[in-house]
Amino acid sequence: MTRHILLLLLATAFLLSGCGSCRYLIEDEPLLLHYRCEPDREHLAGLAQGYGEIIRQNQEDEAVSQPGLFADYAASLALLGFREESSRWFNREAALYPNAAPYVAALKRLLILEYASDTSTDAQVVDLSAFDFSAPADELSLQAAPAPKLTPQEKKALAKEKEKAKKEKAKAKKQAAKEKAKAKKESERQKAKDRKAADKAKAQAQKEAEAAKVQAAKEKALAKKAEQEAKEQAKKQAEAAKKQAAKEKAIAKKAEQEAKEQAKKEAEQAKKQAEKEKAQAKKAEQEAKDQAKKEAEKAKKEAEKQAEQAKESEE
Amino acid sequence: MKHHSLYIICILLVSLSSCRQTTKIATYGDLYTEAPTTIYLAPVQDLAPRPDDRTMGGKEMVREYALAANYLPQTLATPLLRQGYYVLPQLVSIQIAQAESRSIPQLLNGDLSSYQQDYNIDAILFVTIHKWSVQNGGIVAYLEYALRSTKTGITLMHCWVKGHKRNWVNFHGESVPLTSDNEFAVEMELSDSEAQRCLLLLQVSDIIIRNLPTSSSRRQFRDDLYKAANPTYLYMFSNETGEMEVSPLALEKFEMECFAE
Numbered sequence: 001m002t003r004h005i006l007l008l009l010l011a012t013a014f015l016l017s018g019c020g021s022c023r024y025l026i027e028d029e030p031l032l033l034h035y036r037c038e039p040d041r042e043h044l045a046g047l048a049q050g051y052g053e054i055i056r057q058n059q060e061d062e063a064v065s066q067p068g069l070f071a072d073y074a075a076s077l078a079l080l081g082f083r084e085e086s087s088r089w090f091n092r093e094a095a096l097y098p099n100a101a102p103y104v105a106a107l108k109r110l111l112i113l114e115y116a117s118d119t120s121t122d123a124q125v126v127d128l129s130a131f132d133f134s135a136p137a138d139e140l141s142l143q144a145a146p147a148p149k150l151t152p153q154e155k156k157a158l159a160k161e162k163e164k165a166k167k168e169k170a171k172a173k174k175q176a177a178k179e180k181a182k183a184k185k186e187s188e189r190q191k192a193k194d195r196k197a198a199d200k201a202k203a204q205a206q207k208e209a210e211a212a213k214v215q216a217a218k219e220k221a222l223a224k225k226a227e228q229e230a231k232e233q234a235k236k237q238a239e240a241a242k243k244q245a246a247k248e249k250a251i252a253k254k255a256e257q258e259a260k261e262q263a264k265k266e267a268e269q270a271k272k273q274a275e276k277e278k279a280q281a282k283k284a285e286q287e288a289k290d291q292a293k294k295e296a297e298k299a300k301k302e303a304e305k306q307a308e309q310a311k312e313s314e315e
Numbered sequence: 316m317k318h319h320s321l322y323i324i325c326i327l328l329v330s331l332s333s334c335r336q337t338t339k340i341a342t343y344g345d346l347y348t349e350a351p352t353t354i355y356l357a358p359v360q361d362l363a364p365r366p367d368d369r370t371m372g373g374k375e376m377v378r379e380y381a382l383a384a385n386y387l388p389q390t391l392a393t394p395l396l397r398q399g400y401y402v403l404p405q406l407v408s409i410q411i412a413q414a415e416s417r418s419i420p421q422l423l424n425g426d427l428s429s430y431q432q433d434y435n436i437d438a439i440l441f442v443t444i445h446k447w448s449v450q451n452g453g454i455v456a457y458l459e460y461a462l463r464s465t466k467t468g469i470t471l472m473h474c475w476v477k478g479h480k481r482n483w484v485n486f487h488g489e490s491v492p493l494t495s496d497n498e499f500a501v502e503m504e505l506s507d508s509e510a511q512r513c514l515l516l517l518q519v520s521d522i523i524i525r526n527l528p529t530s531s532s533r534r535q536f537r538d539d540l541y542k543a544a545n546p547t548y549l550y551m552f553s554n555e556t557g558e559m560e561v562s563p564l565a566l567e568k569f570e571m572e573c574f575a576e
Contacts, residue, residue: 027393030503032405036385047406067396068404075406099353099401102435107407110414184501191494201486 025066026054041080045133048076052125067097070123071104077126078111080133087115088123095121129169342544343528346471349464350531351437354395355403355430358412359387360419360443375508382505383456383512384444390513390520391440399530403436419443423461431465438464438471442520445573447512452482452490453553454511457573460523474523474545475569478559479552480515493557518559519551 026032031050035043051073058065074089087108094104108116340347361384368374388405395402403411411434417425423441430436439462446457455477462472485491492507500510526545529535550564 025393026405027389028502030505032389033382033386033503036388036405037382067401068392068407072404072406075404075410079406097401099435102433103403103407103411106433107410110410188494191497198485198491205486 026050026069026072029054041133044076044079045128045131048073048080048126049128051076052128056125065096068093068100070096071100071107074104075107075111078107080128082126083112083115085123085126087112087118088120091119091121092123336543337546338541339526339528339544340540342547343472345464345469346462346528347537347540349437349466349469349471350536351400351464351471352530352532353401353403353435353437354462355411355434355436355439356388356391356405356408357419357422357439357441358408359384360441363444363447379509379512380447382509383447383516386513387442387444387516387520390517391442391524394521394524395440395527398524398527399533399535401532403434423463427463427465427468436465438462448572450479452484454480454482454515456512456515456519457569458516458519460520462527472527474547474549475564475573476519476523476549476551477564477569477572478515478519479550480511480518481553483555495557515553518553522551522559522561523549 031047035047070089070093074086078086090104094101366373366376368377392402441461443459448455458476460474483491546563548564548566548569550562551559554560
């Protein structure tokens with residue numbers, strides 16, 4: 001348990017330390033966009049005030065200022081007529097970021113030539129709330145002129161009044177912020193409610209769509225299965241018919257082959273018989289021939305014998 | 316048979332090598348060599364054709380286009396600062412632009428050495444809005460980003476982007492703006508449609524600039540040499556959570572959609 005508390009404390013400390021170094025950026029504010037859209041003195045003053053506020057906040061939070069912030073503040077002050085303060089802020093930028101020194105020098109020559117060689121960096125955020133920037137520039141310079149000398153008492157009273165006004169302003173700002181946050185919270189709550197309802201409807205619709213999809217898929221699968229089965233049946237039948245035909249063909253072929261072989265056999269047998277008969281006839285003929293020859297020789301011999309006998313008798 | 320296998324292997328190797336993403340050293344080689352640290356944002360070049368302001372809603376559209384062009388420079392500084400570059404601030408940039416007499420096309424093609432000599436600027440970032448259009452109810456912007464060196468005049472980075480802020484609708488077909496979009500609109504005091512346009516530019520610029528190499532003023536310089544670089548032609552579109560997704564885009568498609576009538 002103690003370990004968990006320790007971990008929680010560490011995490012909180014880490015988060016808090018992270019927030020401490022957050023720096024405020026002018027890019028997150030609409031002031032720059034307002035000035036770009038309508039580049040007049042009023043918007044420029046608003047922008048300068050915004051820069052001043054960011055510098056003050058960064059100083060309070062001990063955060064590192066964004067590079068170029070002091071230079072932009074200086075440029076806005078120069079354009080509004082606060083030339084000395086502008087020079088000091090330009091110098092602070094150049095001191096903090098050496099990359100900026102050449103362009104700071106060029107801009108000082110361009111905007112505040114009389115302070116081109118000034119090197120003072122003791123700059124303070126200018127309170128612009130006391131000036132009316134909706135008035136033309138020459139009137140502003142009158143208002144911005146140094147005030148008449150005051151007695152210490154008057155000075156004290158003025159300072160007190162200023163402090164009071166500042167406090168009231170801060171209070172009003174805080175109140176406004178609170179109200180704004182409340183309104184935002186309310187609006188967010190309403191939005192969340194709406195979103196929840198929309199999400200619910202969406203989820204329901206999605207569910208229905210999915211169910212329909214599943215049903216359609218099921219039906220499709222069934223139809224596909226039936227089609228597949230019919231196809232397979234037809235295929236089977238075709239194969240059986242093919243097999244039968246092949247069988248019949250084979251039988252016919254066998255019979256034909258057998259008949260052919262039988263005929264061939266018979267022909268060979270007949271041929272053999274004929275050859276045998278021919279050989280027998282030839283043999284008989286030869287024998288007859290031999291017999292005749294033998295008989296002729298015998299007759300010849302007999303005749304010769306008779307002739308010799310006759311001759312002998314004659315003698 | 317043997318020859319066929321060889322051909323197939325060759326084709327596979329070529330296709331695989333083309334699928335691989337290019338590294339930052341290959342895409343931003345000159346940027347690593349030059350190592351600029353100070354960047355000046357040139358005024359935005361807005362070439363987007365305007366709708367006829369006599370048509371219904373035309374006047375508002377013209378105003379929105381101008382507002383978005385005015386907002387664009389604001390989207391570039393913060394990501395550049397995060398990458399470690401020193402960016403000349405907005406008001407200072409406006410003063411320098413007014414002091415210089417050259418137009419943007421002249422700057423895009425001309426000699427920039429005077430910026431180096433007078434203001435110590437190492438590189439100038441040019442952004443051009445080519446066209447605005449609508450696709451499936453969402454806003455589309457065609458943009459070009461170019462970073463030129465003031466020392467050598469070479470282009471250190473150049474890319475073309477089609478940014479698409481999609482419009483999400485609910486079950487009833489009604490547009491549902493994201494909470495983050497609403498918050499942005501409240502913070503910047505903009506209407507919903509103005510905020511959508513500005514937010515699109517903000518997200519596109521953020522992705523383009525965050526892909527640049529880290530500045531040489533940071534110790535992480537050259538640590539990202541072999542990380543993936545963005546392609547030259549990009550398509551960015553917002554997803555359901557409002558975040559941007561990036562994919563490569565064909566040159567021909569960009570050219571046809573952006574410049575063909």
